[in-house]
Amino acid sequence: MNTKSLKVHVEDAVANVQMDHGEVNLLTNEFILELQHIIAELNKDERIKVVIFRSMNQHFFSAHLDLNVINHEKKGIAGTKNFMNLIEDTKNMRAITFAIVDGIARGGGNEFVMACDIAYGTENAVFAQPEINTNIPPGGQGTVQAALRLGRTRALEFLLTGTDMDAPTAERFGYITRYIPSNAIEQTLQQVVTPLTFLDQRNIDMIKELVDLAIKDEKAAIKLERKMFTERAGEGKTQYLIEKLLEHGAQTSREIQIKELLADVVAEVTQGISLTK
């Protein structure tokens, strides 16, 4: 599934995508098309539940959209459209997407990070939307992401100055999911990603749909949550899992160690699934 600048490694339900494109991981039209191709391929593979984007560049996650794309020529407009579509495609990926930002993410590079479901930043990360210096606004939903994550006053400071925000600040301000020191990234990913690989795709879809709706329309989301809860409660799979949970000590003080309890259930259930297949 590799392309010139993207190395994709799929292991079980997890796809690792390594970006390595020139001096600064610049979002050239060619690189954008490669990313779109890989996203389309990953969407087709139903085994994949998690996609992790990393940069192989020492300094940059991604510098920004190629400035040569941003102009008034026809090719520029085409490139801009491809970039805008890339952001939308990333937001709409089927899997749960992670951006591991261990370097500089600015402009379109930062907008790609914000289009992922989860963003972890290290001590080497900075995040910025410096477009204002070039007489343009962000073009990949950067103003919208800043407004929703930072609130009005911090979004204005961030977008009008265009300056870098480090990861500890970005975590404090709710701009990224979490600040994680680079030497703790792999361990954190292992802990967070492992339970996600056991999820059914439709359960991932369900949570994404509910969260997105809740932000837009609280009342509608409450209604949809109730409907989904009632439907799912009636399924055989739910009853089977509840039965197993109860067998392993759910609803007793064994839940103080809920991780062990769930691990036991998962062990039995996944064995059961492999036996019945």
Next chain:
Amino acid sequence: MNTKSLKVHVEDAVANVQMDHGEVNLLTNEFILELQHIIAELNKDERIKVVIFRSMNQHFFSAHLDLNVINHEKKGIAGTKNFMNLIEDTKNMRAITFAIVDGIARGGGNEFVMACDIAYGTENAVFAQPEINTNIPPGGQGTVQAALRLGRTRALEFLLTGTDMDAPTAERFGYITRYIPSNAIEQTLQQVVTPLTFLDQRNIDMIKELVDLAIKDEKAAIKLERKMFTERAGEGKTQYLIEKLLEHGAQTSREIQIKELLADVVAEVTQGISLTK
């Protein structure tokens, strides 16, 4: 006002509700009905301005909704409906509601916490919505609360992993009102609750209405705030309080010590009220 699992102690304008239901404060149908009964009783008592929910269980605030309720039988559906109504009833309580979380709050137990106006968590608290492990979404507005309080990216991480969040993290992420060490809870409550007991019910209603509207519709809330301000400014009570504030040094540098100034006014005003009664 006590029930089998709930001890209610009313002192002046404050109702303390102690939950003690089995090994893990499981939200069984019976316990849900008890909670609904107590909420209805507390709503009737117009003296009560503040309700504080605490758990008497050493480890659990409340484990979650009884898994036996979540099934496809008629009784299960009835129990689920009761639970959903409990969450809605808690949100709509007349008083200002506090959840003091000094243990584990998961699933429906955590949704009960989120349905209270104020949530304080201690070093013993964890918050989680682990429903995804059972093939269901949260059923008591847990996805909605996570989305609104945590934002999209953190809500996805929280709901898709289903793992525990401790109170310091929950405070940092804006998921609970505040992290307060367990040995400081009583002192904090005394400081926060005492001024609330002097509030008129209609002033509590006014602030709740304005805040709820502001989140839904900023423009409408600005308009309503102006209307309420102008109406209230014209009331005799307002003029009387302003007169007293000015007598006690309002609008001078005495406001540097505003607590003392307000305490003096309250002392005079409440004496006045008791004299005229």
Next chain:
Amino acid sequence: MNTKSLKVHVEDAVANVQMDHGEVNLLTNEFILELQHIIAELNKDERIKVVIFRSMNQHFFSAHLDLNVINHEKKGIAGTKNFMNLIEDTKNMRAITFAIVDGIARGGGNEFVMACDIAYGTENAVFAQPEINTNIPPGGQGTVQAALRLGRTRALEFLLTGTDMDAPTAERFGYITRYIPSNAIEQTLQQVVTPLTFLDQRNIDMIKELVDLAIKDEKAAIKLERKMFTERAGEGKTQYLIEKLLEHGAQTSREIQIKELLADVVAEVTQGISLTK
């Protein structure tokens, strides 16, 4: 441009407004009219990109709206309307507005802070909406600002208790832009404000419009951002700036030191502008 209680000092694109009105910077009707006058004057001066409001009072940024204004007499209603208009006028200022809060900001004084684009608070700052003690709600959008910045649960605690919030807490809770120790204010302002003075007014307008729209309607903001991006990308000024950025090492690892790169471009471009004038 000075008035009795306001000293205005304009230097290049920055207007510094110093408030000094009586013992506590009380928002009397006279002081409100002075502020409105200065705001109108500043809006007329198209050179001004940044307005910084400071208090000269040792203890108070501004105590609150004059309690004598809040009553049922005709003059009271007129004063209240002037105050509400002041808040709206402040929100709608053309320039980027800063409130430097190095003292007490309560009630209407705090609402004036919240009406500014950026609010920095020092170790001497406190923020409060204590109106509930006077039988009234905040009247200058204080409930709305609290709800949007703090979220429901913290807004309720803040507005129902009416107590002071210090600046470190206000930063942690997202109520102000940033907590900055008083001895670091001037340096911070220099760093933040300098790049803002180079902005075109229409770029300031663009970012404010996009951020405000994003908070109200995410989908509409995405659409508007795309439209503005495409239009601006086609402008000669954008192409000129991109050309200069590329000449100075954009899209190479020189972007690791982006500040220096931008400073070089600004130096050349501003020289160019002065030469062509």
